Amino acid sequence: MSPRPTIADVAALAGVSRATVSFVLNGRPGVAAATQERVRAAAAQLRWNPSRTARALSTGRARAVGLVLTREPELIGVDPFYPAFIAGVESVISQSGDGLMLQMCGPENEVETYRRLAADRRVDGVLLTDLRVDDPRPALVGELGLPAVAVGGREGAADLPTVNLDDRLVVADAVRHLVDLGHRRIAYVAGPLEYRHARRRRQAWAEALSDTGLPLGLVLPGGFTAAGGAHATQMLLSYAKPPTAIMYANDLSATAGMAAAQAAGLDLPRDLSVVGFDDISLASWTRPSLTTCRADATSWGSSSARTLMELIEHGTAGDVEMEPAALVVRSSTGLVPTPGPRAEGDAHGG
Incomplete structure (x- = not known):
């Protein structure tokens, strides 16, 4: 069985340095178009894909978004809304190879869950669903420097980007x-x-x-x-x-x-x-x-994920108004x- 190709193999075949391979495959600017084409052709010929861990280290990103649910796990399983919402999220983030980290917790350890996600750099951003009266999360993610999108409405969302549906x-x-x-x-x-x-x-x-x-x-x-x-x-x-x-x-x-x-x-x-x-x-x-x-829970999820990915990539994102709910x-x-x-x-x- 032949050994798995490495970034060094791609660099040797393309006639460039390993740093150049990394720049090309992570979409960084400053590499000539002809060189980019040569690197991608070498990677394709060797059937080489960078490991998720290596890419995370090189980009400083966790390549994951977070969704923390404080409802009981058994209720999530029987309510069809969240599986459809999550499917919409996955349809967007999977295109860039990112993953969804789903966390279940009780109200008593919700704040600690967000603090742990931020401290351990497990996610690049989070979706805040089920906004509550006197919800501590919008202020908390601001304190933690954690990119976040509020799903459901502007009220109580502080200065976060929101994905709204008029119900x-x-x-x-x-x-x-x-x-x-x-x-x-x-x-x-x-x-x-x-x-x-x-x-x-x-x-x-x-x-x-x-x-x-x-x-x-x-x-x-x-x-x-x-x-x-x-x-x-x-x-x-x-x-x-x-x-x-x-x-x-x-x-x-x-x-x-x-x-x-x-x-x-x-x-x-x-x-x-x-x-x-x-x-x-x-x-x-x-x-x-x-x-x-x-x-439409699936569209709600995909719109929320696109907004969060824009916020993560560019540092800013606008509010999104979805089509109003219909009878x-x-x-x-x-x-x-x-x-x-x-x-x-x-x-x-x-």
Whole structure:
């Protein structure tokens, strides 16, 4: 078995120094075009690729970006949003040979996780997702000198570049869609209110109801989880005057809520209309198919990665506005239930 070729072999074949080979293959300026072509041809002929470690040492880069998630690992596994988001990130960074370092941690050691990533130079930059109220991370990455992009909105992002998706207008569109179908009791199953995007969607729902002249509907926490969505739905249906429509902060809680309503004997959408958020791939396959607010998680991930790579390479990057989320009307929403035994019971329920 022949030994693996080295940078010295490439330099000898091309008739240049090893430093010149390094300059050419790391894209540094100052090498004549003819010499660059000769070096690349020699590397191709020898089937030589620089080791990742060597390239990191020569460029001073870790060749990796970081994503720290403080959600429970089991929740990441069942929520389809993050796999799609990560796929979008990978589609960009893989083109340059960079990798993604995914870290799971609890709230109690989140700050230490970022400090360790910066101190050990494990990553060249990080993506900050799930921005929270009083989130320490934007200030922390500034203190650490760690390039970072805030994903989801400008509020609370300090001076970081942001990748934004307007999710307020689509929530208002969903409320109007339900109102147009005759619904007047529209409940909301909310995500954790420590997250800014969860607060923003809940507020958009409340404002849309007010704009249509309707009183604030029932609100229960769902936690972005299937168990939370199912439990909240069961509670809402137990009221003397249950809602005729329920909006959920994400599709995972919505699909579980649909299952809970069907298990209680309701026919969807005849007895209850349901709206989710995200438009995960499962949404079009539920029965009935789920009306939802489409936020393209894969495009969100790729846009975030491109912005972070630009920041790492050039030291600056502008904010990015993604296409606003759009309402996708499917079969889980329908006309408000007509008067009948169930509706009459509601009318006498107080």
